[in-house]
Amino acid sequence: MELATRKSYMKRRRLIRKFVWGCVLSVFGGFMALSALVIYAYQMEAPSLSVPETTVVYDANGATIGEYHKGEQRYWVPIDHMSESIVEATLAIEDRRFYDHYGFDPIRITRAVIANLQTGTKGQGASTITQQYARNLFLTHDKTWMRKWQEALYALRLELHYSKEEILEGYLNTIYYGHGAYGVEAASLLYFQKNAEDLSYSEAALLAGIPKGPSVYSPYLNEDMSIERQHVVLNAMDDAEYISDAQATKYENEVISFSKDMEIHGTRIAPYFQDAVRMWLIEDLGMDESMIDGGGLDIYTTLDSSMQEKADAIVAEEMAPDHALETAFVAMDPRTGKVKALVGGKNYKESSFNRATQARRHPGSAMKPFLYYAALEHGLSPNSMLKSEETTFVFDEGREEYSPSNFNHSYANDYITMLQALAISDNIYAMKTHFLLGFEDLIHTAKRFGIDSPLKPAPSLALGSVDLGVLEITKSYSPLANGGYVVNPQFVEKVIDRDENVLYEANEEPVLELNPAYTAVMTNMMEGMFEPELSTSYGAVTGGSISESFDRPVAGKSGSTDKDSWMIGYAPQLLTGVWVGYDEAIPLESGDAKHSKQIWAKFMKESLDGELKLTFPIPENVVEVEINPFNGLLANEHCPLTRKTLFFHGTEPTEYCQAPEQGLDETELEETDDKMDEEYKKDEEEKKEKWLDRIFDWSS
Structure with a gap:
């Protein structure tokens, strides 16, 4: 009997020893596995916290006029630009032990398991803020064991590589609050038209309650449920000792005025301008569209x-x-x-x-300023006179003809000044000038003014047929x-990224x-x-x-x-x-x-x-004289009309208006015009040189 008892005792002792050693080995193995997991997670590079963020567009005075995004409103703001109320409300309702765990909360997990076993459901969640942030950054919301494992691994990596403040800031900037708003800044603008740093406790409690079910707790969809959920958050804040019982009651009774239009201010002011800005960023600055839509840029426009x-x-x-x-x-x-x-x-x-x-x-006659500028460079002046009359122009060595007309086929059938021709937009004067200078001259001059489109040498170019x-x-x-x-x-003064780096700043100097x-x-x-x-x-x-x-x-x-x-x-x-x-x-x-x-x-x-x-600038080598705009002569008592007109120094007229009986000889002017027609048929360079000599004599 005693022998049997001893054998039984030894057997129990061996079993206990095996159990103890098994526990020790299990704990050691678990510790080693956990250590290996930590080492493995730590050896991996820090996971990127980059998420698509709304790019904000500003006008010249710094007011918001719009955003670029892909249907998701996101504005990243530092945690110190968020109100204390939204931080406390979020911690109280989502993860009260956030600062006491390393990505997982064993106590919360245990409670969740017990609650789910008691109810026979999986309704009680145990995800920490770190786990939720990891899911928002890297994963889907599928309820699978693989996704849970990946979530745990990412959460551990976040805790190993980032501070608690960085994780909490990231979470508050990425959590979904409904209606396309991601992050507390977008949500604050959406629901209250204010920044996150200006939220009251009652407003913060309402916002903090939305992420549990945006389709259920959005005040736009169900205001009563939204307020009920706000009370739950306030009670959680009371339990966590962020606020007192009296404060919780006070905030519950506060009337909240949230926006009713479901829009964030400034979304589409000047839409055509904003589209032009976007095209400039892509085509001229070479920026990728994904950067524009999700880079969280600040674009300051003109x-x-x-x-x-x-x-x-x-x-x-x-x-x-x-x-x-x-x-x-x-x-x-x-x-x-x-x-x-x-x-x-x-x-x-x-x-x-x-x-x-x-x-x-x-552009039609809007091309004429380029033409007449070229004429000034070639020696013509505002008082240079050509005859406005119905004209057929022959070019290409006589093989081509061009017959422009004035509006309503009306002509002076007389000589008019360049000043007058421009004011009434006389096409014949313009065409004679164009033929005189040569078609290539207008092309060259227009490009100097900044016309980038291809231009072809043709008579109609002077009348804007391009x-x-x-x-x-x-x-x-x-x-x-x-x-x-x-x-x-x-279009753009400056582009700044989310880290306050200046990506572009306008510094282009005008070119004379x-x-x-x-x-x-x-x-x-x-x-x-x-x-x-x-x-x-x-x-x-x-x-x-x-x-x-x-x-x-x-x-x-x-x-x-x-x-x-x-x-x-x-x-x-x-x-x-x-x-x-x-x-x-x-x-x-x-x-x-x-x-x-x-x-x-x-x-x-x-x-x-x-x-x-303001007055237009007048250089020192330009003189102002009073002329008769109809004949281009200096004004005196014989002029029916006078006008102060600018001339390049040395090209101003020297003759005065004459009495009617001493007027210009019509035959002389006719002969001058005939000589011009002959010049059209000569070599272009020779034609220009001889004409310039002739025009200086004629206009003096």
């Missing part, structure tokens, strides 16, 4: 929101919404190239086609307004490409389109209908074809171009053409009201 508002209102007032007639509009500072306002069409929702940057149309962009030709008027400097359109003396003379002539006294019996100045709109120096040129209507003009500090026509390039109907000038005049007047009345 847009003047006040001017844009005026432009939008004027276009809406002037253009009938139910009519197919379309428009495009660009306003910029001619001194810097900064685009202040841009309209690409009447209604962005109906058509996002940006006519200001994408359409290409014939496809140009609205922004392209508008910016090409800048040298006329700024004294000869070519500027490129500038044209002679300031001749640009000053051209501008002075282009003021003539707004001077009704320069009108003639066969043609009125083209800006007469809007001449009463201004009490300050403005200059410009209109342009028209049977399918297009243009008005491009400027003051020293503002340049605006307007196009009106049909997308299908069909002929304009009666009354269509007037809208381009009306839009231009209204915008310029409203935008410049209250601004300094």
